[in-house]
Amino acid sequence: xxxxxxxxxxxxxxxxxxxxxxxxxxxxxxxxxxxxxxxxxxxxxxxxxxxxxxxxxxxxxxxxxxxxxxxxxxxxxxxxxxxxxxxxxxxxxxxxxxxxxxxxxxxxxxxxxxxxxxxxxxxxxxxxxxxxxxxxxxxxxxxxxxxxxxxxxxxxxxxxxxxxxxxxxxxxxxxxxxxxxxxxxxxxxxxxxxxxxxxxxxxxxxxxxxxxxxxxxxxxxxxxxxxxxxxxxxxxxxxxxxxxx
Ligand SMILES: [Zn+2]
Numbered sequence: 001x002x003x004x005x006x007x008x009x010x011x012x013x014x015x016x017x018x019x020x021x022x023x024x025x026x027x028x029x030x031x032x033x034x035x036x037x038x039x040x041x042x043x044x045x046x047x048x049x050x051x052x053x054x055x056x057x058x059x060x061x062x063x064x065x066x067x068x069x070x071x072x073x074x075x076x077x078x079x080x081x082x083x084x085x086x087x088x089x090x091x092x093x094x095x096x097x098x099x100x101x102x103x104x105x106x107x108x109x110x111x112x113x114x115x116x117x118x119x120x121x122x123x124x125x126x127x128x129x130x131x132x133x134x135x136x137x138x139x140x141x142x143x144x145x146x147x148x149x150x151x152x153x154x155x156x157x158x159x160x161x162x163x164x165x166x167x168x169x170x171x172x173x174x175x176x177x178x179x180x181x182x183x184x185x186x187x188x189x190x191x192x193x194x195x196x197x198x199x200x201x202x203x204x205x206x207x208x209x210x211x212x213x214x215x216x217x218x219x220x221x222x223x224x225x226x227x228x229x230x231x232x233x234x235x236x237x238x239x240x241x242x243x244x245x
Contacts, residue, residue, distance in 0.1 A: 002197035002225050003046065003065040005211040009082075010074040012214060013108045021213040026078050032212070032221050033086040036064055043088035045126035046166045046207070050189035053201045062225065066090040067191060067209065069130055069168055071099065071117065073110040080120060089124050092117070093168035093191070096155045097132035114159045121160055128166035129153055129187070136173040137181075145178060150185040166190065169206075179205040194240065196233045197225060208233075 012023035036043075042060045044052075049065050052058065066083070068075050071094030083090050100113045112120075121127050131137070131148040132155065140148065149167070157163040165188045169178070172193025182190050182205060189204045196208035210224045223229055 001059075001061070001063050002229075003049070003067060003191060003199065003207060003209040004224070005191075005193070005209045006066065006068045006079070007070055008072050008074050008108075009068075009079040010072075010108055016109070021211075021215070023214045024212060024216070025214065026082070028214070028216070029079065030082050031218055032216075033082055033088060035218060035221065036088065037086050041088075043083075043090065045089050045124075046091040046128060046189060046191060047126055048089075049199065050166065050204060050207075053199060053204060054188070056201070064088070064225075067128075067168070068092045070095055070134075071112050071130065073100065073104055073112050073116070074108070076112050076116040076120065080123060080125065083125065084123060089126070091126040091128050091166060092120060093128040093130035093166075094156070095130045095132070095134045095170070096152045096159070098134065118160060126166065127156060127160060127164055128168060128191075129156055129164045130168045131170055134170045136171050137169060137178045138173045138175050142177070142181065145181050146185065149181050149187075153185055153187070169193075174206055194237060196230060196237060198230050208237075 006024055007022040009024055009026055009029045011025050012020045041062050041064045044059055044063055044065045046065050075092055094117055098111050100111045104110050117127050129152045132152045137145050153163050167182050167187045167190040191209055192206040194208040197210050199207050
C-alpha cells in the first residue's frame, strides 16, 4: 500500500546526469506495473483515496496511488499507454503555468500541453495542481503563495472544466501556514515528499509518498509496499513529525 512518486518515464538523457533518479525507463516502469497487476493491486486517484480517508473508510487491499509530479510530456506519450494497458488509475500534478504552448520538439524535458492533460483526464487520470510556476511555497508571503495555489486551481479549472481537488507541494516544501492556504483555496488533500507507505486522515494535507527512482529494483519496489518499510520510516520520520506540529 503506497502513494508512489514518479517524474519522468523515459531514459535519462545525457544532459541531465544530475537528476538520474528522476528518470524511470519505460521498461522499468512497465515491469513495476506488471508486478502490481500480478499482485492484484487496485489503483486509486489521490482524490479517491482522500475521500475514503475523510469518510473513515479503508481502500480496497492491496492499494496503490501512482502519482507524477510536474507534468512532463513523456507522461502523455509513455506513461499513459502503459497505465491504460495495465488498468491502473493515476494522478498527475501539473505546474500549470509551465504547460507547453506549441508543438512538441525533441527536447526530453518538454511539458504536456493543455490538450494533452485534458486527454489524460478523459482516460481516468486525475489532474492535480503543482502550482503555477513551481516555487518553494514556504519562502513566499501569503499573497504570493495564494496566487500560486489558488491561481493554479483557477487556470486548471479553465482547461479541464472543473477545478482540481488535490495538490502537490513543489520540492515537498510545506508548513502549517502553507497547508492552510491550500485548504482555503478549496483543495481536499495534498501530497508531500515525506516517506511512508501508510496514510492516515490527520495527514490529508501532507500525505506521505514513496519515491520510485531510476535505479529502483523490482525487489526494492516490492519492499516499498511492506509493513517493514512502514515501520522503518515511522522511525526515520519521528523527528520530522514532532517538529511539524
Ligand atoms: Zn515538482
